[in-house]
Amino acid sequence: MLTSYPRLRAILLRVAQAVPVVVGVVVISFLLTRALPGDPAVYFAGVAADEASIEETRVAMGLDKPLPVQFVRYVGDLLQGDLGQSLSSGRPVATDLASRLPASLELTLTALILAVVIAVPLGVLAATRPGTWVDHLCRVVVTAGVSLPTFFTGILLIYIFYYLLGIAPSPLGRLDFIYLSPDHVTGFYLIDAALMGDWETWRGAAKQLVLPAATLALFTLAPIARMTRAAMLTALSSDFIRTARAAGLSRRAVLYRYALRNALLPVVTTLGMVFSFALGANVLVEKVFAWPGIGSYAVEALVVSDYAAVQGFVLAMALLFVLLNLVVDLLYTAIDPRIGFDAK
Amino acid sequence: MLSVKDLNVTFQTRQGEVEAVRGVNFDVAKGEILGIVGESGSGKSVTSYALMRILDAGGTIKAGEATYSGIDLRRAAERDMRDIRGREISMIFQNPRAALNPIRKVGHQIEDVLRQHAQATRYDARAKAIAAMEAVKIKDAEARYHAYPFELSGGMCQRIVCAIALACDPRLLIADEPTTGLDITTQKAVMDLVRDLIRERGMSSILITHDLGLAAQYCDRLIVMKDGLVVEEGNPIKVFSQPEHPYSRKLVDATPRAGASVRALLPKETRTPEPQIAASDQPLIEVRDLVKTYAGKYGPVHAVKNISFTVNKGQCVGLVGESGCGKSTTSEMLVRLLDVTSGQIIFNGEDIAKTPARGFAKDPRRARIQMVFQDATDSLNPRHSARQAIAEPLRRLAKMRGAALNSRIEELAGLVGLPLPLLDRFPHQLSGGQKARVGIARAVALDPEFLILDEPTAALDVSIQAVVLNLLVDLRAKLGLSYLFVSHDLHVVRLLCDHVIVMKDGEIVEEGPAAQVMSAPQNPYTKSLIAAAPQPPERATPKDLMETPDAQHPALHDKFAS
Structure with missing residues (x-):
């Protein structure tokens, strides 16, 4: 039956290819977290603990068992959807991720959409009018975007719009305390609030989002604008344009x-790359804006050798990247008929 | 209908202003096909882009007038020009595959033009696009409508480009090297189609080409351009038989044609006696039952199917065929860059097919068999100077170093006629002919016995081609080389080769002495190849320029033929 839908079959094949990647990630994340310096048992037993109580904590955490046994137990839990307990937050890692991953995704996606909306037209304009003020503007924005670190732009924006002008809300998380967070459906506040029809909360969430998203957008905009300009210049000098x-x-x-449709291919490639490093790079933005995202969560977990949380984070990111790559591949085939799935 | 007066086109470059076209005058009458002939850099394409006002950035019409049916093409508003392009004047281009949007269905590309010029609505665009495809004799147009350019052959792509150009019934068609890069039979099919459509619809046309033979066959009138100037204008028969300007004479001389010797291609002043070469009967390389099969997406692809032939010592064998016939695969197997599927290649009594291609670079026989590649530009490392390029085989295979290496390089440069000061230049600083010389010097550096020449002159202008062909003849005599000359150009093969092999679909369809195959071909495919090659009109009087006594060949201009 599948042979009659070559596209569907190709997609399934592509998804199947991701399985070994995920298995590899599980093994490596397990081993790497074990290789981290520091002993979680010492940390969690508390400052006043003696040898005996540390040992007690160790047994309670299952850390006295040999590594293979720990791994089998970990994989067994994983298959049941149990990512383990986070020792620092005291809650299941799955729950933590479910609340924090959407926060990061909402921020990153908003930033990325903002970046694309600005960068692609800017790149196109710069390519069609080389040497004019638009081209120079593009160059300045690109240079500024790559050379200003995100925490600096973040703080600068807070200083101007919150402290000096007072038009931005205080940079303290996803929602001001005067609002109630919307019911959890997708975890994206903007979507959840809209689903409830609670536009008051929607506006509140949007206000909180503007500054961190702008900070991240400025950073991700640079490579997209540059790639759009270069790809457009190449496309515009092709024979088929003549x-x-x-x-x-x-x-x-x-x-x-x-021209633009032909130039989109390298732009989509860049977009995929930018998205993946933005997810990693927004740790700093999350810190500056007290954004309860997955990046800050992972850093905190890493500092205290919270195995389960770190493993959960790495696994979630790996799955996200696999998904992202699949989307990028699918976009390729939608844009360019010359790229076939079955072509090696 | 079209009148061009004193046209001047300049380009702003970093080196300052460059004059590409300097005062060109010509008219195109209704129903006339005008040929513009010239070598690369003569300004022939730029002239046509200027008329359409699609010059690349930095190019402007500096002076002069271009009037089309009373419209001033130089001063018309961009909006009016857009209506003229495609609707009144349209263009077809060389390299048809690149001339089409690679990611848009060809049918939609035709529709774009129809819709732009309000020749179709959303509802009948599809039917009209298919009709336009049928008009250029595309079979099964309905199915081809959904094809992307990469799914079509070069000839088919050129038909699509024609369909786009002709969709809105323009009155003037500019064809810019429309068949360069296409196979010879495809070239004939496309040119015949274009000519028939032009005649049928009563259009006028400008055919821009470097191929004098082609221009003479299809045009009513020719102008010859050089360095942005028109140097000669007139009836093609007259331009051929009595070229007035020295440059046109040089061009006409350099065009390979029936009855001319390879020396006759050179200007009279530079001709030297042609060396006599006696090929022996001793076989140098024997190919026996050679087969090459690739694993393809839809089952095995039989590129070469069981072919056998022999090249004798001192012989020049021509391997002729159209793209996809297996001639390149065969030459790559002979030069041991590609492994054979089965069969033997006996070189000096030993089967070299047994040595895997991967390890052949270390084989002592590597130096005995060398190759001159098709594209002199692409086959040279852009970051290596000519000296380094020639030194490479000497260093690697002959382990030459220091003074010995340098003196050998200079000796080789002298042999191929490359001025010594040019040795330290990089490929982009050399002309096409000079790059070809570097490629040849590199191939003969190790005194090979057998040289495979893969279309060595395909990318060169005719006057340069003439020089390079003569160089190859001289080298063969001087160094006692044997050649396998791979080409699609029958005229060139006739000039150089003693023996000709014609390949089609991986098989040899005909072989024999060159003169015999060319004058009395047996196989229908060979016949069609020879018939498709443009036949330049024979040069006649004045007597001092006559090369061959039999100057009575009938002129093959189509007007006279019909």
């Missing part, structure tokens, strides 16, 4: 239907 012009096609048709 054919389109010689056929009298309008400037818009030439620019968008012919």
Whole structure:
């Protein structure tokens, strides 16, 4: 039956290829967290603990068992959807991730959409008018974007819009305390609030989101704008653009239907890369804006050798990347008919 | 209909202003096909881009007038120009595959033009696009409508480009090297189609080409351009038989044609007596039952199917065929860059097919068999100077160093006629002919016995091609080389080779002495190849320029033929 849907079959095949990657990630994240310096038993037994109580904690945590036994137990739990207890927060890791991952995703996706909306037109304009003020503006924005660290832009934005102008809310998390967080459906406050029809909360969440998203967007915008400009310049100098012009096609048709669609391929590649490093890089933004995201969670867990939390984080990120790569691949085939799934 | 007066086109470059076209005058009458002939850099393409006002950035019409049916093409508003392009004047280009949007269905690309010029609505665009495809004789147009350019052959892509150009019934068609890079039979099919459509619809046309033979066959009138100037204008028969300008004479001389010797391609002043080469009967390389099969996506692909032939010592064998016939695969197997599936390659009595291609670089026989590659530009490392390129085989295989190496390089440069000061230049600083010389010097550096020449002159202008072909003849005599000359150009093969092998679909369809195969071909495929090659009109009087006594060949201009 599947043979009659080559596309579906190809997608399933592509998903199946991700399985070994995930298995590898499980093994490596397990081993790496064990290789971390520091003894969690000492940490969790408390400052006043003696040898005996540390040993007691160790047994309670199952850390006295040999590594293979620990691994089998870990995988067994994983298969039941149990990522273990976080020792620092005291809650199941799965619960922590479910509340924090959407926060990070909401921030990153908003930033990325913002970046694309600004960067792609900027790149296109710069490519069509090389040497003009738009091109120079593009260059300045790109240089600023890559050279200003996110925590600096974050603090600068807070200083201007919160402290000096007072138009931004205090940079303390996803929602001001005067609002109640919306019912958990997707975990994305903007979507959840909209689903409830609670526009008051929606506006509150959006206000909180603007500054951190702008900070991250400024950072991710640079590579996208630069790639769009370069890809557009290449596309515009191709032979088929000359054919389109010689056929009298309008400037818009030439620019968008012919040049931009051909330039999109490298832009999508860049987008995938930018998304993955933005997820990692937003730790700093989360710290600056007290954003309860997954990045700050992982850093805190790492500092105290909270195995279960770190493993859960690495696994979630790995799955996210696998998914992201799949989406990018699918986008490729949608844009460019020359790329077939079954082609090696 | 179109009148061009004193057209000047300049480009702003970093080195300052460059004059690409300097005062060109010509007219195109209704129903006329005008040929613009010239070598690369003559400004022929730039002239046509200027008329369409699609010059690349930095290019401007500096002076002059271009009038089309009373419209001033130089001063018309961009909006009006857009209506003229595609609707009144349209263009077809060389390299058809690149000239189409790679990620848009060809049918939609035709629709774009129809819709732009309000020749179709959303509802009938599809039907009209299919009709336009049928007009350029695309079979099964309905199915091809959904194809992407990469799914079509080069010839089919050129038909699509024609369909786009002709969709809105323009009155003037500019064809810019429309068949460069296409196979010879495809070239004939495309050119015949374009000519028939032009005649049928009463259009005018400008055919831009470097191929004098092609221009003479399809044009009513020719202009010859050089360095942005028109140097000669007239009836093609007259331009051929009595070229007035020295440059046109040089071009006409350099065009390979029936009855001319390889020396006759050179300008008269530089001709030297042609060396006599006697090929022996002793076989140098014997190919027996050679087979190459690739694993393809849809089952095995039989690139070469059981072919056998022999190259004798001192012989030049021509391997002729169209793209995909297996001639390149065969030459790569002979030069041991590719492993054979089965069969033997007996070189000096030993089967070299047994040595895997991967290890052949270390084989002492590596130096005996060398190759000159097709594209002189792409086959040289852009970061290596000419000296380094020639030194490479000497260092690697002959372990030459220091003074010995340098003197050998300079000796080779002298042999191929490369001026010594050019040795330290990089490929981009050399002309096409100079790069070809570097490629040849590199191939003969180790005194090989057998040289495989893979279309060594395909990318060169005719006058340069003439020089390189003569160089190859001289080298063969001087060094006692045997050649396998791979080419699609029958005229060139006729000039150089003693023996010709014609390949089609991985098989040898005909072989024999060159003169015999060319003048009395037996196989229908060979016949069609020879018939498809453009036949330049024979040069006649004045007597002092006559090369061959039999100047009575009929002129093959199509007007006279019909």
